[in-house]
Amino acid sequence: MKDLTRLIEESAAKLFESLGQSDNIELMESGTFPLACWEAFKEDGWLQTMLSEDQGGAGLGLAGGCVLMRLAGYYSVPLPVVESLLGIYLLAESGELPNDNLYVPALLNTADEKTIYIQGVPWARHADGVVVVFAGEEGCQLQLVKRTDYQLFEGSNMAGEPRDDISFDSALLMNARSIVSLSIKTVESWLALARAAQMSGALQSVFERTVEYANERSQFGRQIGKFQAVQQQIAVQAELTSAAMCATDAAMLHIETEQEWECIVGAKIAAGEAAGVSAKTAHAVHAAIGFTHEYPLQLSTRRLWSWRDEYGHEAYWAKQLGAYFMQSGTTNLWSNLTQQTA
């Protein structure tokens, strides 16, 4: 895991740093897909990170993908890194031969209506298709709905990332592929893990900026980081950032273990809790300059405020996690919890 992380970070850091330049982000926010960035991303083969070698991929799986997503979050890369990796991965799981188009995933709660509406599909306007996943009799069902087959209502999250509503005819789902081995609950948790990984990168970036700024900015004749009131706030930010990063790393480590789902849920909750405090503290420390469009802190904080809600916010997942443990029969909580690392 450690070696894998280092390998991926060393290979991708330079590219991702350049992709995260503010002019690229401005382009994305103005509604134009940063095509040159996307081509560069694909050219280095990152789209296939999670695919097996048989499928023409790097064989790094979900954990490897999460390392890349964390890096994308760290540099605020204005591309659908999370979505494209998961889209192609899910397609490949269904047995479809992958290509290098942009496919983004979307979960569907009910496929009973004649016209299907799905809200907030990331990057749908730029995608070649949406990978629609819904519950099947056994496992989940998956259908690739092509761009020409869905109607689009544009929207965006607080960071200006495309979050579009789409609608299409439910007849398109008639011949969906079944993935027996994969439950909708698992797919939902993978999306949450991906977002948590991206958030842990952004949390780290916000944290580093905050410490750096507190050490640079002087008032009353000394650096503001020398004031206890400031130190205590940043220490709490460090604690929650550490918790989120540790929980996300632990979830990545527990992929394909019996505790995968619980660990992922814990990670998304921890990341969500850290996001609010981290953004609040970072802006308090940076004061007015951090509130400007020009200063790059907002690139991360606006993303954190958006991402903590996407793929389930803290309250949603806490309820799921609580229900899971409350309903696990007569087994005491402790035996349940300690399986976590088994």
Place this chain on the structure above:
Amino acid sequence: MMKKLNFEPVLSTDKENLLRQQVRDFLADYGTIPASEIIDSWTVCDPDFSRLLAKQGWIGMTWPSEYTGANRSYLERYVVIEELLAAGAPVGAHWVADRQSGPLLLRFGTEQQRQFFLPQIVRGECFFAIGMSEPNSGSDLASIKTTAKRVDGGWVVNGSKIWTSWAQVCHYMITLCRTAPVSDNRHAGLSQLIVDLSSEGITIRPIKNMAGEEHFNEIFFDDVFVPDEHVAGKVNDGWSQVMAELAFERSGPERFLSSYQLLEESIKILRQGEPSSQVDSVIGQLIAKLMVLRQMSLSVASQLHEGKLPVNEASVVKDLGTSFEQELPEALRSIISIEARSGAEQGVARMLSDSILKSPSFSLRGGTREILRGIIARGLGLR
């Protein structure tokens, strides 16, 4: 990427899982733990229980076999202590010796000290107390006034220590003393002496706490002689030793499991009621925190095993952990309608009372919240 705090997660192995089961079997054989002992059980002193653990090889279990330790990993020790704490077992008698005094002697002690003290600790026959705080030195530990003056063959100690848990039962106290006058570097000139608590000149006065217990004490030293061979580590280098000790003292699961049984018992009762999404939410939030704390504390245990001293990480675990412990009864009150009862024989009413009355100390002992955050800030380069 900058990485100043390290919490690399770990997976446990079959070996640890087997050990976990052994501890559970041991506890099942031991029988019911009295309700009055369950909350904050690591301050409950039961030397007989400690000796039972010693027979299992669960005291000093990470220490080398040459000192009769079990040569186990820190992760194995983690499993044992977390099982004991989660069950509310009375582990207080040997707790300090096992957690920090033994490791301190292993790291800084002389060969003679290790040979003398460690096997006694492992047998559950030798308990240690912490000698740091004084009546006028709490958070500002470097300001201590207790002195040790050089005499022929040793040192003479004068002064007092306070908030010393179980000094009335313990055999020794590792006592931080000033051994050189205060200089510009106020952290210099401090030393740790192993004081035999049965020495002449020692008076121990118990202090009753607000929960009605008498486990901590004030200790007075009146010309107490400590022989040279009982100096722990280097003379005048006590400060850095104390800081190292704190990595052991602050990161363990006792920093978030003191009130654990309250959660377990509450869930049992809540499961008998109608399913409720509010209950699910509160329980889910608490469990999410607990899961992360376990992962972080395990990570620190793994770093201790590698010989590192993750002092900053330990401060993070303690601050987050004690916040969780203090929040636990507060959060449960929002979903369970049971009033706290101090005299109750058992159950949630009793545990609520104990966990609320004891909770103020959680974020004081072993370093206050503000001190911990100050340490973290220093680690981040802000101070």
